[in-house]
Amino acid sequence: MSAVIECDSVVKQFGALKAIDGLTFSVEAGEVFGMLGPNGAGKTTMVRLINGLLAASGGRLRTLGFDPITQGDRVRAHTGVLTETPSLYERFSARDNLLLFGRLYHVAPEKLTGRVDAVLRDLGLAERARDKVGGYSKGMKQRLAIARALLHEPQILFLDEPTAGLDPEAARHVTDLIEKLSREGGRTVLLATHNLTEAQRLCDRVAVLNQGRALAVGTPAQLSRDLWRSTWLDVELRGVNGGAPTDRLLAQVRAVPMVKAAAMEGHSLSLQVESEEAIPQMVAHLVRLGAQIVRVNPREHTLEEIYFALQEQAEKAV
Numbered sequence: 674m675s676a677v678i679e680c681d682s683v684v685k686q687f688g689a690l691k692a693i694d695g696l697t698f699s700v701e702a703g704e705v706f707g708m709l710g711p712n713g714a715g716k717t718t719m720v721r722l723i724n725g726l727l728a729a730s731g732g733r734l735r736t737l738g739f740d741p742i743t744q745g746d747r748v749r750a751h752t753g754v755l756t757e758t759p760s761l762y763e764r765f766s767a768r769d770n771l772l773l774f775g776r777l778y779h780v781a782p783e784k785l786t787g788r789v790d791a792v793l794r795d796l797g798l799a800e801r802a803r804d805k806v807g808g809y810s811k812g813m814k815q816r817l818a819i820a821r822a823l824l825h826e827p828q829i830l831f832l833d834e835p836t837a838g839l840d841p842e843a844a845r846h847v848t849d850l851i852e853k854l855s856r857e858g859g860r861t862v863l864l865a866t867h868n869l870t871e872a873q874r875l876c877d878r879v880a881v882l883n884q885g886r887a888l889a890v891g892t893p894a895q896l897s898r899d900l901w902r903s904t905w906l907d908v909e910l911r912g913v914n915g916g917a918p919t920d921r922l923l924a925q926v927r928a929v930p931m932v933k934a935a936a937m938e939g940h941s942l943s944l945q946v947e948s949e950e951a952i953p954q955m956v957a958h959l960v961r962l963g964a965q966i967v968r969v970n971p972r973e974h975t976l977e978e979i980y981f982a983l984q985e986q987a988e989k990a991v
């Protein structure tokens with residue numbers, strides 16, 4: 674794997690305000706990377722810095738190996754950006770908007786109409802392609818803005834709040850599309866979002882930001898391990914050998930050194946162990962104690978739980 678975006682100790686100052694305060698992370702080719710964080714955390718600012726639309730006040734940035742400020746045109750030739758409030762020409766049709774932007778993005782003239790028709794079709798806008806954009810719904814405009822970001826077949830796609838303000842169906846449609854775009858063609862996606870369910874579904878790794886700093890960067894599983902330093906297992910039992918009562922099993926389980934906590938509800942045993950690596954040994958222990966195991970599920974923390982735990986930690990640290 675190789676990093677297509679590298680941010681090292683990046684700082685962005687707006688007058689007295691430090692919007693980005695020493696941010697370090699990198700994004701690997703082909704992954705969907707999420708930037709999460711409250712309003713004003715610095716997500717949009719980072720998207721603009723990485724694309725060379727703003728100059729950093731300090732630190733080092735590389736996008737596809739290029740310096741986004743001195744080699745901004747080369748960066749933007751390979752990146753597509755969906756901004757927070759995309760501006761489209763309302764008096765033009767969707768098709769004419771795309772033809773115009775395609776020329777601006779230097780799509781080869783002989784390929785242009787083919788690309789325009791392809792993105793209109795992919796985004797489900799082909800039937801309304803000749804209608805004026807002024808008469809489009811918000812979701813249709815959002816899809817058109819995504820189509821525009823994809824016109825020049827960028828290697829990296831930046832999506833700043835792609836489903837904000839969309840109804841659940843349109844949001845689902847856009848999420849499905851992002852998933853498809855990342856899976857096909859190995860495109861890298863950098864997603865800034867407040868929608869944690871969407872991030873959970875789409876992101877391979879995330880950076881959780883607060884006031885221009887990264888509270889954590891990693892896969893949800895890594896973040897979860899760092900936060901709680903333990904793994905919960907749900908073990909479903911058919912029973913205990915010899916018909917022994919389950920409360921006796923529970924007492925025996927609690928006496929096992931690697932078990933931090935245990936509870937029994939009906940025939941379901943919940944266990945807290947130090948790490949996932951302890952699971953095979955734990956299962957062997959249970960079998961030795963006579964447990965007839967039907968199913969073992971490691972319980973995963975949701976991205977929402979991770980997000981709030983990190984933000985709470987940050988508040989306490991202030």
Ligand SMILES: Nc1ncnc2c1ncn2[C@@H]1O[C@H](COP(=O)(O)OP(=O)(O)OP(=O)(O)O)[C@@H](O)[C@H]1O
Pocket residue numbers: 687690692710711712713714715716717718719
């Ligand atoms: N051009 C600018 N001039 C002055 N301050 C700015 C500018 N752009 C951003 N900021 C400030 O930088 C901080 C980060 O803003 P940014 O838009 O990056 O946040 P965000 O994480 O995208 O927030 P949101 O979730 O609301 O979109 C905010 O305090 C904002 O006011």
Ligand SMILES: [Mg+2]
Pocket residue numbers: 716717718757833
């Ligand atoms: Mg923003």
